[in-house]
Amino acid sequence: MRQHQGVMDQPKSLIERERGTLTEEGDRRDCEPTIPCMWDDVMVQGDRTAGVQTPTRHTTAIRDLPEDKSSSAPEDRGMTRAAVSLSSAELSRITSPSARSTDSFLYTPALSGCSGGVFEILARCGGERLRDIYHPHRKKIPTFDFVTTPTRGTVSEWLALLPHFWVVRILDIKISLTSDLSIVSRDLASESITVQSDAEVGSGALTSPCLLFITAVPQICAHEYSSGRANGAQQCEPLIYSPSPVRPNDRAVGLVMEKQMELGAKVKIMFRMKSYAEQNMVRLLEEVFSSSIALTAVRRNMGKSESQMDIMEKSSKPGKRRWTVAEISLSVLLLLVSCALAGLVVLYTSVVKEQSNRSSVSRSSTREGQLFRSNLNNVCTTADCVTAAARLLQNMDKSVKPCDNFYQYACGGWLERHVIPETSSRHSVFDILRDKLEIVLKGVLETENEQDRDAIRKAKTLYSSCMNESLIEQRDSQPLLTLIESIGDWPVASDDWNSTTEEMWSLEDTLATLTARFHKKVLLDLYVWTDDRDSRRHIIYIDQPGLGMPSRDYYFNDGNYKKVRDAYLHFMFSIAKITREDRNLTQDDERVWEEMMQVLELETDIANATSPAEERQDVTVLYNKMTLGELQSTFSLNGFNWTRYIQGVLSSVSVEVQLAEEVVVYSSPYLEKMNDVLSRHSARTMQNYLSWQLVIERVNSLSRRFKDARARYRKTLYGTTVEDAWWRECVRYVQNSMENAVGALYVRETFAGESKRMVSDLIGKIQKAYVETLEELSWMDAPSKEKAREKAMAIKEHIGYPDHILQQSNLKLDQEYAHLNFSEEHYFENILENLKSEAQKSLKKLREPVDPDLWIIGAAVVNAFYSPNRNQIVFPAGILQPPFFNKHQHQALNFGGIGMVIGHEITHGFDDNGRNFDKDGNMLNWWSNYSAEHFKEQSQCMVQQYGNFNWKLAGGQNVSGISTLGENIADNGGVRQAYKAYLKWVEMEGEEPCLPGLDMDHKQLFFLNFAQVWCGAYRPEYASQSIKTDSHSPLEYRVLGSLQNFEAFSEAFQCQKGSQMNPEQKCRVW
Incomplete structure (x- = not known):
C-alpha cells in the first residue's frame, strides 16, 4: 500500500487503509504585567x-x-x-x-x-x-x-x-x-x-x-x-x-x-x-x-x-512600663519642632535649585511616563493570551536548563501532570486532541436530525448498530461461523476439512476472495494506485503483505518480543478453541495447539521473506514494472497462477485483464523467497493461516468472550490493562469507514471557515521561505535549485475539508455511499458491507482517470499529509486547533505549531522519497549528479545523528536513522522554514505583545510551542513496537534532533558552543 508522509503516526485502522502517517542574543523585552481590573x-x-x-x-x-449552572449566572x-x-x-x-x-x-x-x-x-x-x-x-x-x-x-x-x-x-x-x-x-x-x-494530642501527628x-x-x-x-x-x-x-x-x-x-x-x-x-x-x-x-x-x-x-509578632511582656500621656505629648512636640526646622532647610535648598532642575525633572517625568505606558502596552491580557501563557507555563519544567535538554525544559511539566491512561499505550498532545475530537463526533453521531442527508443518516445507522452491545452479545459467535464458511472454512475449527477438500482447494481463488470481498491482503498485497511514473493513470501494484504481529522483529527476537509472540500463540489457540466449542465439535486441545503452532511457523517464514523497512527506502529501486505475462514467468511461486488470481480479484468489478496488462512489483526479493515458503507448508496449514488472518480482525466485532480472549495479547503487546470505552471504538470505526460523511458532521459542529484562509496564507509564506532557503545551500547546484523551486511553488494545498461535503445541493457526498445499506441490528454484516465497498472502490480505479482533486484523508483527523504522486499537502480540520493553530493566538505560536507542520509536509516533497518525484507527481530524476550525490552525503549525517539516540524505554535500543530519515529531514526542514517565515512576518508586522507571566521573547516562544506540540509519553511495550514500526523518531528526539541542528535556536537561548543543545557538529539537508 502507498504511503502518504505526515507529521504523526495514525491509528492502525488508517494505516491499513492508506498507510497515512503525519506524520546572537535574541531580542528581549521586559514583559511587565498590567492590571485590567481591581x-x-x-x-x-x-x-x-x-x-x-x-x-x-x-x-x-x-x-x-457545570455549563448549565454557569449559563444561568446573574448578569449583574x-x-x-x-x-x-x-x-x-x-x-x-x-x-x-x-x-x-x-x-x-x-x-x-x-x-x-x-x-x-x-x-x-x-x-x-x-x-x-x-x-x-x-x-x-x-x-x-x-x-x-x-x-x-x-x-x-x-x-x-x-x-x-x-x-x-x-x-x-x-x-x-x-x-x-x-x-x-x-x-x-x-x-x-x-x-x-x-x-x-x-482532643488530647499525643505524640502522633494529625x-x-x-x-x-x-x-x-x-x-x-x-x-x-x-x-x-x-x-x-x-x-x-x-x-x-x-x-x-x-x-x-x-x-x-x-x-x-x-x-x-x-x-x-x-x-x-x-x-x-x-x-x-x-x-x-x-x-x-x-x-x-x-x-x-x-x-x-x-x-x-x-x-x-x-x-x-x-x-x-511582638507580644507585650509582663511588667513593662507604659508611657504616660504627658511623656507622649512632649515627644510629639519635640518631633514637630525638629520636622519644622528640617523643613525650612529643605525649602531654602529647593528654592535655590528650582529653576535649574525644573526642565530636567520635566524631561525625566515624561520619559518615565512613556516607559511605564510602554511596559503596560507590551503585555497581552486577552483571554486567549492568558490561556496560551498558562498552557505554556504548565507544560514547562524550569528546573531544567533549556541548553541542557530543551524537550525536558519544554515538556517536563506536561510529563509530570499527565499519566498514560490504562486504556492507552501512548499519551501525547496528539492523543489528547484525538480524544477531544472523538467526544465531538460522539455527540453529533448520537444527535437525531430530520434534516440529515442520506450519507449522514447512513453514518448514524452504522454507529447505532455498533452501539447495540446487547444484540452483539446475543448473536455471539454466529456471524463469525457464517464468515469462515464463506471462505472455504477454517480447518482447525472444522471436522469436515479432509484430503478431498484439500485437493479441490485453490490458493489463487481463496486469495482473490479475501482481496475482493473482504479487502484483506494476506500473503500478497494487491492494490490499484496512481502509477509512480505516470501520475495521470492508475496501475496494479503487487507488494509484500502485512503480518499478524506489528513487525517482523516479533517473530525472531527475544526479550519482550518473545513474550508478545507467546501471547499471540495463546490468542490464536483460544479463538480456535472457542470456535470449535460453538460448532459443538469434539474438543481436542492438543490437536488445536499443534495446528496453530504450524500456522505461526508459516507466518514466521513469511515474515522472514519480507524485507525490513531499512531496505525499502529507495522507491526507484522498489519500482519494477512488467506485464502480467512477464510476472508469471519471473515469479512462478510454486505453480501459482497469477492470471487466475488477478482476474479473480478484478472480476468483482467487471474488469478484464490480459497477459499484456502492466503491473508494478514493489517486492521482488519477497516474491523470489516465496517459492520455498509455499513448498514447505501444506494446503491445510495455508488455509488455517488465511482464515486466521481474516478472523483476527473481526474479533473486536464479536461478543465479550472473544474480546476477553484477546485481552492478554493486547496487554503484552501494548501494555494496556483496560479496553477503551466501547463508544470510542464505534466512533473510530465509523470515522475511518465513512470519512467524508463524518467529516461533514465534525466541520459543521466545530470548524471556523476563517481558519482556511489564514492557514492558506501561512502556507504561502512558508513556501516562499523554503524557496529562499535554497539559496543558502552550498551542496546543491543552480539547475537543481531551480527544479526544487518549481516543485515547491507547484504544491497543491487542501485545507480543512472538501467543499462539497457541506454543500446541500451537491449530491457527490450521497453518491459516494449510495451503494451502502446498513441495518441497526447487524453490526457485523455492516462491517463486511463496508469492506466490500472499499475493495471495489479501489479496484474500479484501474480503468478510471486520476482525480487530481481527490482528498487522500478525511476532515475529522488530527494529522497532516503529503502525497508525492499528487504533490499535494493536506491539513484536515482536526489539526487546526490549539496548540497547533488558533486565529486569536500569537503568531509566534501559530508559526511554531501549524507553521512547523506545514514546513514538515512541504519538506516531505524533498526528503529521501519525495525528492524522486517531480512537480507533477511523476517519479522522474530531476537532479544533477552533483546535487544527488551531495544530498546523500547530507542525509548520511542525519542517519548517524539520529541513529545514536538510545531509547532506554525501548529496552536500550537505538533509533533507526535509516527508516526514520524521511521524517527527520521533514522535521528539520519544517522548523527551519517556519522560523524563517515567522521572522519575515515580524519584519513586516512588528513584534507582538509579550504573553503574561512568561519572561520570554517572541523567538523563544516560537521554539517553546514547537517543542510542546510533541509532548508525550509511551509505555515500554509500545516503545519496543514503535521503534521498529514507526517511520517517525520518538517524540523527544524529534525535538532534540531538530533543535540541535538549528543555529537560530542556540542564538535565541544563548546556548554555548559544545553544550548539549548546541553540538559542534550539525546536520542540515534543507
Missing part, C-alpha cells in the same frame, strides 16, 4: 461563633462550574457570588483522589479532616463577571503542595502562572474542623491566631492536615490537601499577593504566609520574597493588615534573587 474586596465569611460546628451542607470555593455588573454548595456525599465524591480529572479546570483533592469547614467567597471585580474571567476556556491550572520549608521554589513557580496579583484583605475567617481541633481566626490585622483543641488558600486572582480559589506533617500541628496557609504590578526580575513575585501552629505555641509567620527591600516589606505588611504591628525583620542571604524574612 478587586474591591474579597471576603471570607462564616459563622462567627466559636467552637466546632458540623453543618449539613458544605460550601467550597470557586470550582469548575457588581457583586458576584462564586461559590458552590455541596452535600457531604457530593463533597466526598468530588474530592476523592479518584475524582481528579484532567478535564477539570481545577481539582480539589481529599479534604478528610477539613470536611466540617464552612466558608464562602464573595468578590467584586470592576464590572466583569467573575465566572467569565475565572474560567474562560475550561483549562486547568496546576496546584502545588506547600511544605514548611520556605526555600522551595514552589511559590514562584506557581505564581508564574498568574498574570495579575492583588492584595487580599481578609476581614474575617472562621474555620471549624470535625476533628475536635479548631482554629479560630478573627481580623488578621489585630490579635494573634489561637488554636483550640478539645493524619489530615488542612491547607486553605485564599486568593484574589481570577483564576483560582480552592482548598488543597497538604502532604506536610508536624508533630501535633495543624497548617492553614492563606496565600497573599503583592498589591501592585511587579517586575519579574526585581520585584516581589508573591508572599506566602506559613503558620506553624503547635498547641500552646506562639505564631511564627514566614514570608517568601524576591529581592524586596525590608522597608517595603514592612510597608506592605502594614498595608495588608491595616495595623501597627510591631515587626522585627531579619534578612537572610538566599542567593542572587531570593531572600527570606522571619517576622514575629
Whole structure:
C-alpha cells in the first residue's frame, strides 16, 4: 500500500487503509504585567461563633462550574457570588483522589479532616463577571503542595502562572474542623491566631492536615490537601499577593504566609520574597493588615534573587512600663519642632535649585511616563493570551536548563501532570486532541436530525448498530461461523476439512476472495494506485503483505518480543478453541495447539521473506514494472497462477485483464523467497493461516468472550490493562469507514471557515521561505535549485475539508455511499458491507482517470499529509486547533505549531522519497549528479545523528536513522522554514505583545510551542513496537534532533558552543 508522509503516526485502522502517517542574543523585552481590573474586596465569611460546628451542607470555593449552572449566572455588573454548595456525599465524591480529572479546570483533592469547614467567597471585580474571567476556556491550572520549608521554589513557580496579583484583605475567617481541633481566626490585622483543641494530642501527628488558600486572582480559589506533617500541628496557609504590578526580575513575585501552629505555641509567620527591600516589606505588611504591628525583620542571604524574612509578632511582656500621656505629648512636640526646622532647610535648598532642575525633572517625568505606558502596552491580557501563557507555563519544567535538554525544559511539566491512561499505550498532545475530537463526533453521531442527508443518516445507522452491545452479545459467535464458511472454512475449527477438500482447494481463488470481498491482503498485497511514473493513470501494484504481529522483529527476537509472540500463540489457540466449542465439535486441545503452532511457523517464514523497512527506502529501486505475462514467468511461486488470481480479484468489478496488462512489483526479493515458503507448508496449514488472518480482525466485532480472549495479547503487546470505552471504538470505526460523511458532521459542529484562509496564507509564506532557503545551500547546484523551486511553488494545498461535503445541493457526498445499506441490528454484516465497498472502490480505479482533486484523508483527523504522486499537502480540520493553530493566538505560536507542520509536509516533497518525484507527481530524476550525490552525503549525517539516540524505554535500543530519515529531514526542514517565515512576518508586522507571566521573547516562544506540540509519553511495550514500526523518531528526539541542528535556536537561548543543545557538529539537508 502507498504511503502518504505526515507529521504523526495514525491509528492502525488508517494505516491499513492508506498507510497515512503525519506524520546572537535574541531580542528581549521586559514583559511587565498590567492590571485590567481591581478587586474591591474579597471576603471570607462564616459563622462567627466559636467552637466546632458540623453543618449539613458544605460550601467550597470557586470550582469548575457545570455549563448549565454557569449559563444561568446573574448578569449583574457588581457583586458576584462564586461559590458552590455541596452535600457531604457530593463533597466526598468530588474530592476523592479518584475524582481528579484532567478535564477539570481545577481539582480539589481529599479534604478528610477539613470536611466540617464552612466558608464562602464573595468578590467584586470592576464590572466583569467573575465566572467569565475565572474560567474562560475550561483549562486547568496546576496546584502545588506547600511544605514548611520556605526555600522551595514552589511559590514562584506557581505564581508564574498568574498574570495579575492583588492584595487580599481578609476581614474575617472562621474555620471549624470535625476533628475536635479548631482554629479560630478573627481580623488578621489585630490579635494573634489561637488554636483550640478539645482532643488530647499525643505524640502522633494529625493524619489530615488542612491547607486553605485564599486568593484574589481570577483564576483560582480552592482548598488543597497538604502532604506536610508536624508533630501535633495543624497548617492553614492563606496565600497573599503583592498589591501592585511587579517586575519579574526585581520585584516581589508573591508572599506566602506559613503558620506553624503547635498547641500552646506562639505564631511564627514566614514570608517568601524576591529581592524586596525590608522597608517595603514592612510597608506592605502594614498595608495588608491595616495595623501597627510591631515587626522585627531579619534578612537572610538566599542567593542572587531570593531572600527570606522571619517576622514575629511582638507580644507585650509582663511588667513593662507604659508611657504616660504627658511623656507622649512632649515627644510629639519635640518631633514637630525638629520636622519644622528640617523643613525650612529643605525649602531654602529647593528654592535655590528650582529653576535649574525644573526642565530636567520635566524631561525625566515624561520619559518615565512613556516607559511605564510602554511596559503596560507590551503585555497581552486577552483571554486567549492568558490561556496560551498558562498552557505554556504548565507544560514547562524550569528546573531544567533549556541548553541542557530543551524537550525536558519544554515538556517536563506536561510529563509530570499527565499519566498514560490504562486504556492507552501512548499519551501525547496528539492523543489528547484525538480524544477531544472523538467526544465531538460522539455527540453529533448520537444527535437525531430530520434534516440529515442520506450519507449522514447512513453514518448514524452504522454507529447505532455498533452501539447495540446487547444484540452483539446475543448473536455471539454466529456471524463469525457464517464468515469462515464463506471462505472455504477454517480447518482447525472444522471436522469436515479432509484430503478431498484439500485437493479441490485453490490458493489463487481463496486469495482473490479475501482481496475482493473482504479487502484483506494476506500473503500478497494487491492494490490499484496512481502509477509512480505516470501520475495521470492508475496501475496494479503487487507488494509484500502485512503480518499478524506489528513487525517482523516479533517473530525472531527475544526479550519482550518473545513474550508478545507467546501471547499471540495463546490468542490464536483460544479463538480456535472457542470456535470449535460453538460448532459443538469434539474438543481436542492438543490437536488445536499443534495446528496453530504450524500456522505461526508459516507466518514466521513469511515474515522472514519480507524485507525490513531499512531496505525499502529507495522507491526507484522498489519500482519494477512488467506485464502480467512477464510476472508469471519471473515469479512462478510454486505453480501459482497469477492470471487466475488477478482476474479473480478484478472480476468483482467487471474488469478484464490480459497477459499484456502492466503491473508494478514493489517486492521482488519477497516474491523470489516465496517459492520455498509455499513448498514447505501444506494446503491445510495455508488455509488455517488465511482464515486466521481474516478472523483476527473481526474479533473486536464479536461478543465479550472473544474480546476477553484477546485481552492478554493486547496487554503484552501494548501494555494496556483496560479496553477503551466501547463508544470510542464505534466512533473510530465509523470515522475511518465513512470519512467524508463524518467529516461533514465534525466541520459543521466545530470548524471556523476563517481558519482556511489564514492557514492558506501561512502556507504561502512558508513556501516562499523554503524557496529562499535554497539559496543558502552550498551542496546543491543552480539547475537543481531551480527544479526544487518549481516543485515547491507547484504544491497543491487542501485545507480543512472538501467543499462539497457541506454543500446541500451537491449530491457527490450521497453518491459516494449510495451503494451502502446498513441495518441497526447487524453490526457485523455492516462491517463486511463496508469492506466490500472499499475493495471495489479501489479496484474500479484501474480503468478510471486520476482525480487530481481527490482528498487522500478525511476532515475529522488530527494529522497532516503529503502525497508525492499528487504533490499535494493536506491539513484536515482536526489539526487546526490549539496548540497547533488558533486565529486569536500569537503568531509566534501559530508559526511554531501549524507553521512547523506545514514546513514538515512541504519538506516531505524533498526528503529521501519525495525528492524522486517531480512537480507533477511523476517519479522522474530531476537532479544533477552533483546535487544527488551531495544530498546523500547530507542525509548520511542525519542517519548517524539520529541513529545514536538510545531509547532506554525501548529496552536500550537505538533509533533507526535509516527508516526514520524521511521524517527527520521533514522535521528539520519544517522548523527551519517556519522560523524563517515567522521572522519575515515580524519584519513586516512588528513584534507582538509579550504573553503574561512568561519572561520570554517572541523567538523563544516560537521554539517553546514547537517543542510542546510533541509532548508525550509511551509505555515500554509500545516503545519496543514503535521503534521498529514507526517511520517517525520518538517524540523527544524529534525535538532534540531538530533543535540541535538549528543555529537560530542556540542564538535565541544563548546556548554555548559544545553544550548539549548546541553540538559542534550539525546536520542540515534543507
